[in-house]
Amino acid sequence: MKRRRYSNHDEEHIDESWLIPYSDLLTLLLALFIVLFASGSINNDKLQQIMISMNSALKGQGSSMILKENSGITKELEKSKPQTNKQAETEKLQSLMGQIENYINERGLNKVITIQDEPKGIKLSLKDVILYESGSAELKGDSLSILTDLLDLIKQVENPISIEGHTDNVPITGGRFKSNWELSSARALTVLYFFEEKGIPSNKLQFSGFGEQKPIFPNDTLEHRQANRRVDITILKTE
Structure with missing residues (x-):
């Protein structure tokens, strides 16, 4: 009876330790996709910092640093989009100004x-x-x-x-x-x-x-x- 009870007790408590590395792997994959998506609009220094953080997480130092860097990527993207729009508008207006100046000069x-x-x-x-x-x-x-x-x-x-x-x-x-x-x-x-x-x-x-x-x-x-x-x-x- 003691042996049977012991076996039932083991069956009730299934080993779930595999969930920890699994969740870390999902976090790393999410971070990787964010890095790939944002790599075209952030600088090399920012990418280097992110890679260091990912390497630290892989060595068991946790995912908090990655999440911090991901937040930095979001801010970087938010800044770059308005700046790109403003730059495009400036280029269009400068081109227009040049064309109008040419018209004024040509017509005297x-x-x-x-x-x-x-x-x-x-x-x-x-x-x-x-x-x-x-x-x-x-x-x-x-x-x-x-x-x-x-x-x-x-x-x-x-x-x-x-x-x-x-x-x-x-x-x-x-x-x-x-x-x-x-x-x-x-x-x-x-x-x-x-x-x-x-x-x-x-x-x-x-x-x-x-x-x-x-x-x-x-x-x-x-x-x-x-x-x-x-x-x-x-x-x-x-x-």
Whole structure:
């Protein structure tokens, strides 16, 4: 009876020690797959650290170091994705800027159109003489072909577009508009409507009129006042 009871007791307590190495093996396999997936976007130093941790785990030092490194991989991936998007956008905008500069030079428009890279985006500045008659917000004939050409280039990107109207400080007397505020806003809005008619989505467009409040130069000479009367078209950065 004693021998039979002893045998039954052994049968009730099955040896489960094999589960420990099995679970460690699964952890190592998971870590390996994560390493293979992330190896294209992390640096060699990070890979070396991960390999050291895996080697330590294989020697029986546990899997905590691997889990720590896996957490580092996740953070590395999270950082690299936005950075890649931002870099791609920067390259597209720089390419667009180069094409617009070539267009301006080829057409001899340097005196009436300038372009510059600013923190908020690429800004095209067009003097009012190329777009409107004095005191008017209606686009004149020659300006339509120029705006169309520029727009064909701008359509290469899908970034939002900001349109700003500016005037000099000479007060408006008579005519359709009561102030420089109204004139600058109407001119920016006219360009916005033109872009919208040419296929730019409405939700990508915005406009504002600043009147005489943001001059490039002091309004002390005829040339400076002419430079201050302008429409700025900015292809905005999204990142």
